[in-house]
Amino acid sequence: MARYTESKCRLCRREGEKLFLKGDRCYTDKCAFERRAYPPGQHGRMRKKPSDYAIQLREKQKVRRLYGILENQFRNYFKKAEAQKGVTGTNLLRLLETRLDNVVYRLGFANSREQARQLVRHGHFELNGRRVNIPSLQVREGDAIEVRERSRKVPAFQEAQEVIARRGCPEWLEVDSAAFKGAIKAQPQREDVTFPINEQLIVELYSK
Incomplete structure (x- = not known):
């Protein structure tokens, strides 16, 4: 199955947030995000106001990369979450957590x-x-x-x-x-996901 094989630190820098993809290394001074907390590439430091779509897309990409899910897999998880009873965003996070x-x-x-x-x-x-x-x-x-x-x-x-x-x-x-x-012991609840995620942005993105 296809997987991302390039530098994991580039993903954190692209999302503007530590995703802790390298485990304990992310807590040390060796973390690339600590030294270069801006997007990768020659235009990484350019300031640009993101559109609503860009904000929604970045949130989806952040969660997808956090859990190591491919795009088609993530879309299927969203469809399952949407078909379940309850709040779609919470259902999505529960599926990923379990x-x-x-x-x-x-x-x-x-x-x-x-x-x-x-x-x-x-x-x-x-x-x-x-x-x-x-x-x-x-x-x-x-x-x-x-x-x-x-x-x-x-x-x-x-x-x-x-x-x-x-x-x-x-x-x-x-x-x-x-x-x-x-x-x-139990099914995870929304408050059990402590990483900063705005799942409503993902719901809005896929509901267009």
Whole structure:
């Protein structure tokens, strides 16, 4: 499947906001966004008043890049969110949050969503006792996620306790880092998504 393979820091600079695509590196002085907090390219420093469409597009791109979703995938998520009962924007964020790769990242078993996606693809996790390797798999309330016994010596999992202690775990999830286990206690609510996102702009963009 096609994936963005260029510099991750360019994406943060393009969106004008830290997306934490490189995990812990984004918290250090080595972060490129800290040194060059303006869009990439020779015209990056030019000031230009964005149109309403440009603002909506940038918000959609920001969320898409934050979760590592391709355009067609993101559009399909929006259609599912629109078909569900409730607020479309909140439904969209809930669908993105309950992706398996995002849950693995939020539990602290990976340093970034990209690393979480790779670990899932390589079959290092079990969902309700069964091995899984599909990052986009939707988890539900009551599901249990566990690092496979033979995978627990992988360095990424050895660092899990430090990551969880530093980053914290959302209230809708429960983690036992010593046992390499996690569980979904409830469906995520809008307030559980702490990253600054204006989902209404995305709804307006796709509703045109």
